[in-house]
Structures are given as C-alpha cells and as structure tokens.
Amino acid sequence: MDSVTQAALGATIAGTVAGKSLGRSALLIGGVLGTLPDLDVVIDYGSAVANFTQHRGFSHSLFLLAPLAILLAWAFWRWRPQVSLARWLTLTGLVLLTHPILDAFTTYGTQLFWPIGPPVAISSIFIIDPLYTLPLLLACIAFLIRPPAPRIMAVGLMLSTLYLGWTLVAQQWMTERVKPALAQAGLDSYQLLVQPMPFNTLLWRATAISDERRIEIVTGVFDGNQPLTLEHFPRNPGLRRQVASLPEVKRLEWFTRGFLDYQQSGDQVIATDIRLGVPGAHPFSFVVAANSAQGVTPLGSTRLPRPPLKADASNLLWNRITGEQPILCLATLSAPAPGEGC
Template identity: 60%
Template sequence: MDSVTQAALGAALGGAIAGRVLGRKALLGGALLGTLPDLDVLIDYGSAVADFTLHRGFSHSLLVLLPFSALLAWALQRWRPVMSFRHWWLFCGATLMTHPMLDAFTTYGTQLWWPLGDPVALNSVFIIDPLYTLPLLAAIALFLWRPARPRALVTGLVLSTGYLGWSLMAQQLVNERVTPTLAELGAEDAPRLVQPMPLTTLLWRVTVMDGDRRLELVTGLLDGDAPLHVETFPTRPELAAAAQRLPEGQRLAWFTRNFLDYTIIEGQLAATDVRLGVPGAHPFTFVLAKHQDGQWQPAISSRHETPTPDRRLLGTLWQRLTGEQPVLCLATLQAQPDAESCS
C-alpha cells in the first residue's frame, strides 16, 4: 500500500496499544515503525529486475520482523521503562508486522516468509484505496483531539479491517461471475488473476493467461446481469521461452507467476508485468537481453520507460463504474456504450 496508508495504520495501532501511556507520541512512533519496512527501496541490488523482485523481501518478512521487534522492544524498555517488555513488544511487533500483512492484500507480491516460499499476493485491494485509509485518518484526528480516549482508534481499525474482509468477498463474487464465461472459452482452468481496478472494490479486472492468448475483461458489482465483454491479446510463446533461459527472466517469471507479456523493443527482449496497471498503462517493463549474432545475449536488466497514463483515465473508470458507459475497452482505455464499439 501507499506510504500514507502504512503510516496511518501504524499510527492507529500504536495509539490503540500505547496511547494511554505515551499519548500522542504513540502515534508518531507507530507511524515511523509502520513505514520502516519500505526503506528497502533505498537499496540498489544491481539491476532493475533485482530491485523489482527483491523489494518487499527481507524487510517485509515476518521471520525477520518478529525477532527484530523483540530486540527493538528490549532496547525501548531499557530506554523508557514506562511500559513492560511485553507491552513494548506488542507495540513494535504490531506496527511493524501489519505493514507486510497489509501489502499482501495488493497485487505486487510480498515475501512474507523470506527467505522461504513464494511471494504472497491476495490481489483484493488496489495499492491506493481511500475507503481503507479514510477510517484510519479520521480515527487519528479524533485521537489527536481527545488523546485520553483511544477508543476511536480501535473503531477505525475495525472499520478498515472489515473493508479488507469485504474486498475478499467481492473478489470471490467476481470470480464466480466470470467462471461460466471463461468455461465457454475453454479457459476455466487457465491461470487467472482477479483484482480491483484503481481506487475501488466495485469494479474489477480479470486477467487469464491461456496459452498463446491473454484474456482480459472488466466487470463490476453494479453490473447486474449485463453480458461480459472479453478482450483477447496475443502472446509471444517463443519470446517467453527465450526469456525463460535467462536468469533474470526466470526470476521475473517466478515473482509475477508468469503474468508477463513479451515484446521486442529496438532489438531488445522486453517483459512487461501485466498484473500492475492496465493494458496500455502497465508501469513495469524490463529489458532482459539484446539480439546479437542471431541469439539473445543476456544484459543487465533495465527498466523501459512506459507512457504516463492519460489523466482522463479516472473519468473513464467512473463512467464504467456508474454504468454511464457499460463497456470499458482495455485495448484503448475508453468507455463505450457496447462491446461492438471496442473493435
């Protein structure tokens, strides 16, 4: 999630746990600890793919943060023995470990069990979602006004956590809605990603990697029985095979669970993470190799600049969400009155 949300979550937790003892300082301490795991973005791992796939790694691992929070609690208890070690540990552990746990609800991928296992991505919340963040900010404002009553912080945390539960329910509803259509297309068993569109859990994007084609569709919880519009994007299996022979190509495929689109850009083999953003506005494209002497020669990966999303995209999403325009064409990022208008 974004830094403001992580700071708000840490501040709300810090105040709820230690507000009666530390007062407003609990908010500041919680906010600082709540954003601490993201400082790994300052580390240069040597290549664009390494930076991309190692972010949310060791600094987001519960196996690292749990003992680190105990060590930090021990130091704080010795410095300020106003709370017991257990109380300090609860303060440090909760504000630190809820950061990666919240990140795991997004699509990027969070290595909760680094160095073990695969990244965890529940894909049920967009990286910026005001309906999650606003209850926390409102609760913090109330606590700053009346610091002797941390109950507002607990209420804010309950509301924001309930919203996460709602996001998982909405995701399941969308998953069930699209399954019959995908079955008609013979793609019901293909790898599927169901995730919310920007800033909402009422409008969802479904991406299916089905052999030499990628299926994309947008559906909303307010659509009723409206038919689903499926768009097909071709893939390049031969380029995928070439990328899979490269160490960084393998790393990228592991991190994204093969939700990648491969292209050739100025004689270079490039891979785009199709999970993030939307078609035409995917933010992460990586150059993996150069074509020399009839072969793909590995190169230190670099990030290819992608077009900035049109500022009118939010208006387009609003038109689709409200039903003003019932179809969103992902190929052009335009809302249309019917599916035929997309072609």
C-alpha cells in the same frame, strides 16, 4: 500499500495499545515503525529486475520482523519503563507484522517468508484505497485533538479491517462471475488473476492467461446480469521460450507467477508485468535481452519509462464504476460507442 496508509495503520495500532501511557508520541512511534519495512527502497540491488523483485523482500519477512519487534520492544522499555515490556512487545509486534501482511493483500507481491517460499499476493485491494485509509486517518486526527481516544482508535481499526474483509468477499464474487465466461471462450487450462481497478473495490479486472493468449474482463459490483465483455490479447510463447533460461527472466517469472508479456522492439526483448496497471500503461517493463540472428544475448536489465495514462482516465473509471458507461475497453482505455464492443 502506500506509505501514508502504512504510517496511519502503525499510528492507530500504537495509539490503541499504548496511547494512554505515551500520549501523542504513540502516534509518532507507530507511524515511524509502520513505514520502517519500506526503507528497502533505498537499496540498489544492481539491476532493474533485481530492484523490482527484491523490494518487499527481506525487510518484509516475518522471520526477520518478529525478532526485530522483540529487540525494539526491549529498547523502548529501557527508554520508557512506565510502559510494560509486554505492552511494548504488543505495540512493536503488531505494527511491524501488520505492515507486510497488509502489503500481501495487494497485487505487487510480498515475500512474507523470505528467504523461503514465493511472494504472497492476494490481490484483493489496490495499493492505494481511500476507503481503507480514511478510518485510520480519522482515528489519528481524533487522537491528536483529544488523546487518547481509545474507542475511536479501536473503531478506526475495526472499520479498516472489516473493509479488508469485504475486499475478499468482492474478489470471490467477481471470480465466480467470470469463470463461466472464460469456459465459454474455450479456456480449459489457465491462470486467473482477479484484482480491483484503481482506488476502489467496486470495479474489478480479471486477467486469464494460457500459453497462446490472454483474456481481460472488466466487471463491477453494480453490473448485475449484464453480459461480460472479453478482450483478447495474443501472447508470444516462442519469444518466451527463447529467453526462458535467462536468470533475470526466471526471476521475473517467479515473482509475477508467469503474468508476463514478451515483445521484441528492434533487437531488444522486453518483458512486461501485466498484473499492474492496464494494457498500454503497465508501469513495469524491462529490457532483458538482445535477440538477433546470432541468438539471444542477456543484458543487464533496464526499466522502461511508464507510458502516460490518458487525461480522461479517471473520468472513464468513475463512469464505469457508477454504471453510466457499461463497457470499458482496456486495450485502448476508452469507452466504445453505444451498442458497440471493444
């Protein structure tokens, strides 16, 4: 999740656990601890792919954060012994461990069990979702106005947690909706990713991939029995096989669970994470190799600039959420004329 949300979550937890003893300083401690795991963004791992796939790595590992919580609890207890060691441990443990767990609900991927196991990506909430963050921010504001506000802090945490539970329900609902359409499209064996569109959990994007093709579906909570619109995108299995043995390509395949698109531009081979963003505006595309008549040559990966979104993208998204526009075409990020499809 975004830094504001993580800071608000940490502050609300700290205020709930130790607000009566620490006063407003509890919010500051919780907010700082809540953003601590994301400081790994300042580390340069040597290449664009390495920076992309190692973010949310060791700094988000439960195996590292659990002992760190114990050390910090002991240090805080020595500093402010009027708060018991057990309460300090509750504060540091909850704040540090909820950060990566919340991140794991997004699509990017969080290496909860680094250095073993793949990234965890539940994909039920967008990286920025105001409806999750708002109860936490309101609870923190109430605390600042009249500390310690224990009931309001608890209510803020409860509402945000219930909303997170709703994202799982909505995701499963949308998953069951798209499966029959994919079967009718002739996809017998495929990987499926169902995730919310930006800033909400009312409109969802389903991405199904097989070796030869990819199907994208946009569907929403308010769509009812409206027929689904399937957009077809070809894949490039031949190019994928050509670069499959390259270490950085293997790393990308592992990190994205295979949700990659391969294209060749000139002699450059470009790998794009198709989970994030939308077709035509995916934020993470990497030049990973050169491909010529002499064969494939690995390159030190570089990240390409993100293509700009259309100026009316937010209006299109809102109109699709509300049902004013029944179809949103991802390939062009546009709404077709009435009666037409994508």
